[in-house]
Amino acid sequence: MEKTNASFIEPVREVNLHSSKWAMQNGLKKFQLMLESFFIKKGYLLLLVGFLLGRALILAKLTPFCLPFFASVYLIKRDRAPLALIGLIIGAVTISLTNAAFTFIITILFMIVFRICKKWIINDMKWTPFIVAIVLGLGKLAEAFILSRQLTLYDLMMVGVQTSLAFILTLIFLQSIPLLTFNKRRQLLKTEEIVCLIIMLASIMTGTIGWKVYDLSIEHIMSRYLVLVFSFIAGATVGSTVGVVTGLIFSLASVSSFYHMSLLAFSGVLGGLMKEGKKIGVSIGLFIATLLIGMYGEGGGSIQLTVLETAAAIFLFLLTPQVLTSRLAKYIPGTPEYTAEQQKYMRKMRDVTAQRVSQFSSVFHALSKSFSQMEIQPKEDESDREMDYFMSNVTEKTCQTCFKKDQCWANNFNTTYAYMEEIIHEMDQNDGNVSSKLSREWEKICTRSKRVYESIGQELTFFQANQKLKKQVRESRRLVAEQLLGVSEVMDNFAKEIQRERENHHKQEEQIMEAMQSFGIHIEQVEIYSLEQGNVDIEMSLPFCDGHGECDKLIAPMLSDILGETIVVNKEECATYSNDFCHVTFRSSKAYTVETGIAHAAKDGGLVSGDSYSTIELGLGKYAIAISDGMGNGERAHYESKETLLLLQKILQSGIEEKVAIKSVNSILSLRTTDEIFSTLDLAMIDLQNASTKFLKIGSTPSFIKRGNKIIKIQASNLPIGMIQEFEVDVVSEQLKAGDLLIMMSDGVFEGPLHVENYDLWMKRKLQGLETDNPQEVADLILEEVIRSRSEIIHDDMTVTVAKIKHNTPKWASIPVQKLKRQA
Structure with missing residues (x-):
């Protein structure tokens, strides 16, 4: 029984602990939100900052902080400006009533001047520092004259110093105050904003000079706490910067605090270097710096007091919640949180972009489907209805006024209808002519046969034009549907590519670096983007090589052995000087x-040929060879064939499938002009991974593959491009092998030989007789043979392209690496 109770109590305890932990986290979150609402949303943080800046001094006399702070708040958060002014006046009262009165008067004067100048000012941010400097300078001059009834050179110099400080502080506060007032900041901090924030925080802390708790100086504790926080978040660089800036501002406020600049700077460096030890490591760095600098003495007080102040700062630092430091770290460049925030933002932008592209793909797919559904052939009842309309139009002009209409259409409707339908079909098929047999039979029935023939002929002209127009509309819809579907597929693939992240290959990167270094090659950095078979993508940074070719001769062969496939240098940017990479x-x-x-x-x-050719290396490991022959010769034919290949190249490079690409080119060329200008197209798409080849022949001559003594003919039957708006593209596939010669030619070459009845046999015999496999020599020999057979007369435009398929043999053999084998 006791055992059963114990087993029951344990889960209850776990549930209670979990619920109490959740309640504590929930309570802390509510407390944090309440503090944010009170200090940031309601603006009471500005009241506190105004109080500290109102009593902050420079050189124990100057008060340049009040007006710049109020002007910045007035410009950025005008509804919170009264709170800032109240804080400034309360802070100024702690120094003297005169100072408080001057702060109030100079603030009112600034608002008056700003309102007056606003009529001519376009950019408030640009001119506010000048207005602040001028108003503060005039106010200080007036104050000095009222108090001493004269202006000395010293007074003028001090006024100049305050004016300059006010100008600079206004610029700083304009960048820093948004960081205090906006609790949902999305932008990342720039370096200038970080420095401005540090200066503002140090200036605020100068308002605590003279405050002590049990003889411990508040400004010393807070300044060291500030250095600890930034060293922990951003490392030695930012930590030392915070130490120097904070120490400098404190030394300006109080000359006795000058030694603190070295203590804070040294603390920032040591704390940042020991940030890997988390909060304890940073705290130890401050403690060591305190002991080392404290041994030199600080001109007043004891080392024991300094150590206690450091201990108090460390205590506050250890109490600082992780949420606060992590939140601040997100905005400081160089921190892991900053990098994570950037990656999060980039992923969000990538996902949004991919989603938009995917949406566009869906839209194009829906449009394609819509056009496809509209492409419905006429049904039988629709055809009957059209025939009925046709008959009614004919009978209205002929039978309606005939005296025998009742006999024909009332008593013998089926017979009359069948004869007229047959007449219409025959006239439609035979260019308006009717067979003599049908004509004799119809004349026996109808007394106005000639008039009927004429009426049918007239109506048939309109009917045929209407049917042709409907067919063209259907064909256009089909073409648009196919093109929209092709664009949809391309955009869908593009969306998937966007969403592919750089894969995580840290382990493989380290292994490759170790392998290279063990071989004596120094690698600065390795980044692996893909280890997929046949699609390896690796980037490296190496020291200056002085053009010795280490990448081609050593690194690529070693990677080939490691990854189990041939790796080559795709792109190389060599260093320009010895210290570069x-x-x-x-x-x-x-x-x-x-x-x-x-x-x-x-x-x-002639100089201008109607033939055009192109060799295009496409992405995804494909190679295209194309020949286009424009109708006729000369510039117009050259323009048509060149335009065909240019359009095809652009569409293929966009990633659209070959069939859709050719249909798109055809529709563009057929719809672009009403002239009967046509072009043939002979296209071969070679896959460089397996040598499989697709042949798409549009009105072109056969191609040939020479494999040793064997000749393979490649032929397809399609009308030339631009002749009709709709056609089916026949695709012929063939597997090529290493050593094969692919010969493609225009009709001027294939049909060029004179007194030859069978062009296929003649071409095969010539190809079998070739004693060379050099592509350029083969092309020259074929063209020369055709021209010689014509008694050296070039009767038509001629083009021959010869492609030789070869195994891709690397220049350098792979170098065995014993420690590593395939990393994928």
């Missing part, structure tokens, strides 16, 4: 390469 990108090598040779000639030896 080289940046190199390594990518997977393609399994095959293509070497091309091209020979072409214009008709009659």
Whole structure:
């Protein structure tokens, strides 16, 4: 029984602990929100800051903080300006009533001048520092003259100092106050804003000079606490900066505090260097700095007092919640929190962009589906309805006034309807002619047969035009649907690519660096973006190599052995001087390469050929070879063929599939002009990973593959581009092998030989007789043979492209690395 009770009590205790912990966290969160609401949203933080700045002094006499602070609050948070003014006056009262009166008067004077100047000022932020400096300078001059009835050189110098300080402090406060007033800041801090924030915090703390608790100086405790916080958050650089700036401002406020600048600076350096030890490490850094600097003496007080002040600062620092330091760290460059916040922002922007692209893809897909659904062939009842309309229009002009209409349409409706329908079909099929047999039979029935023929002919013209127009609309819709679907697929793939993050390969990066360093190669940095087979992507930073080619000769061969595939240098940016770094990108090598040779000639030896050709290396490891032959010769044919290839290249490079790309080019060319200008297209798409090839032939001549003594013919039947708006693209696929020659040609070459009946056999015989496999030599020999067969007369534009498929053999063999094998 006791055991059962114990087993029951344990879960109850865990639940109670969890609920109490949750209640405590909830209470702390509510307390934090309440404090934020009180100090930031309601603006009472400005009241506190105004109080401290109101009693802050420079050189134990000057008070340049009041007006710049009020002017900045007035400009940024005008509804909180009264709270800031109350705080400033209360703080000034603690110094003297005269100082409080001067603060109030100079503030009122500033508001009057600012209101007057606002009529001519366009940019308030730009001119406010000048207005503050002028108003404060005139006020101090008036104060000095009233008190002493004369102005000395010393008075003028002090007024100049205060004016300069007021100008600079206004600029600083204008950047710093938004950090205190906006609790939901999204932008990250710039370096200038961080320095301004430090100066403002140090200036605020000067208002605590003279405050003591049990002989411990509040300003010393708070300044060391400030250094501890920034050293812990941002490291030695920012920590030492905070120490120097804070110490300098305290030394200006009180000359006796000058030694504190070295203590705070040294504390910032040591604390930042020991930040890996968390809060305890930073605290130890401050404690060591206090002991070392304290041994030199500080001109007053004892080392025991200094150590106690440091202990108090450390105590406050240890009590500081992690939430506060983490929140502040998000805005300071160089911190892990800052980097995480940036990555979070970039991921958010990436996701938003990908979502928008995906939405556009969905829109295009929906539009494509909508156009596809509209593409419905006429149904039988619709065809019958059209025939009925056709008949009614014909009978209205002929039968309506005939005396035999009742006999024809009332007594013999089916017979009359069938004969007229047959006449309409025959006239439609035979260009308006009717067979003699049908004509004789119809004349037996109808007394106005000739008039009926004429009426049907007239109506048939309109009917055919209407049917042709409907067909063109349907074809256009189909083309638009296919193009929209292609764009939708491209955008969908693009959205997926955006969402792919850089993969985490820290372990592999370290292993590669170790392997390189064990081989004697110093690598500064390695970044792996992908280790996917055939799609490796690695970036490296190396010291100055002086052009010795280490990347090609050593690093790429070693990576090839490590990753189990051929790696080559894709891009290299060499250092320009000895202390700089080289940046190199390594990518997977393609399994095959293509070497091309091209020979072409214009008709009659002219300069402008109607043929155009292009070799395009596309992304995703594809290589395209294309020949286009414009109708006829000369500039117009050259323009048409060149335009065809240019459009095709742009569309293919966008990632749209080959079929859709060719249909898009066809629709553009067919809709662009009413002239009968056509172009042929011969396209070969070679996959460099496996040498598989797609042939798309639009009105073009056959192509040939030479594999040793074997000749393979590639042929497809499609009308030229631009001739009709709708056609199906026949795709012929063929697997090429290393050593194959792919020969593509225009009709001027294929049909060029004179007195040849079978062009296929002639071309195959010539290709089999070739004794070279150099692509350029093969292209030149074929063109020369065709021209010689024509008695050296170039009767048409001629173009030959020859591509040789080769294994991609790297220049350097892989270097074995014993410690590592494939890292993927």
